[in-house]
Structure formats: C-alpha cells, structure tokens
Amino acid sequence: MTHHPDHDVELYRDDGIYRVFVDLPRFDPEEIEVAWVHHRLTVSARRSGGPGSSRVFDHEVNVPRAVDxxxxxxxxxxxxxxxxxxxDRNDSPPGRRIEIET
Structure with missing residues (x-):
C-alpha cells in the first residue's frame, strides 16, 4: 500500500533510513527528476499540457544526518x-548534549 502524504512533502526516519514522500499526482515518472546535490534531496517535476497549461514542482529537502x-x-x-x-553508518549524530549546571 502506498503512503499518501498529508502535505506535499513529508520526511520520516525509520530504522536507519530517512524516507521522503512527495505527493506528485498526475505526473508521469519521466517528468520527475530526483537528485542528491550538496547533501540535499532535490525533486523537480515538469509537465507541459499545451499553451498556458503547465505544471511545475521544485523542492529541496535537508536531511539532518549524513546519507549513504x-x-x-x-x-x-x-x-x-x-x-x-x-x-551513513559511519556518521556520528550531529552536535552534543550539554549538561545544565544547577
């Protein structure tokens, strides 16, 4: 069963994998471009349906950890x-916990 996101783009973490769901109804797979550029997921979709009838979707998703x-x-x-x-299994979590002195 396909997860249908409540928003155009949703990001989840599930057992060492980030999953990004992008709602792109009425696009054909060949109209969608997915790339990993500068540690960001980029998704673009373009459809031209004739004069004055085109659809464009562009979105970047930042992921909080290093990715394989x-x-x-x-x-x-x-x-x-x-x-x-x-x-990336070799990546340590970003940042560090800071103790609060009392």
Whole structure:
C-alpha cells in the first residue's frame, strides 16, 4: 500500500533510513527528476499540457544526518514519490548534549 502524504512533502526516519514522500499526482515518472546535490534531496517535476497549461514542482529537502548516497532509492506509485535515504553508518549524530549546571 502506498503512503499518501498529508502535505506535499513529508520526511520520516525509520530504522536507519530517512524516507521522503512527495505527493506528485498526475505526473508521469519521466517528468520527475530526483537528485542528491550538496547533501540535499532535490525533486523537480515538469509537465507541459499545451499553451498556458503547465505544471511545475521544485523542492529541496535537508536531511539532518549524513546519507549513504550510493544507497538512495526512489519509487513512484499512485502519484506518490517515495525516496529512501540510508543513514551513513559511519556518521556520528550531529552536535552534543550539554549538561545544565544547577
């Protein structure tokens, strides 16, 4: 079953994988471009339906941890793009916890 997002774009973390769901109804797969550029997921979709009738979607998603770029996969079903971005196992969590003195 395909997850239909409540918003145009949703980001989830699930067992070491970030999943990005993008609602792109009425686009054909060949009209959608997905890329990993400068540690961001970029999604673009373009459809020209004739004079004065075109649709354009452009969005970037920042991911809070390093990603194994070679392991990124994408599927498109029922108008929803589902991109899986595996967390780089060698990356440590960003930042550090700071103790509060009392």
């Amino acid at each position: 770029a070679d392991g990124i996969t994408a599927t498109y079903r029922e108008g929803v793009l589902d991109v899986e971005l595996p967390v």
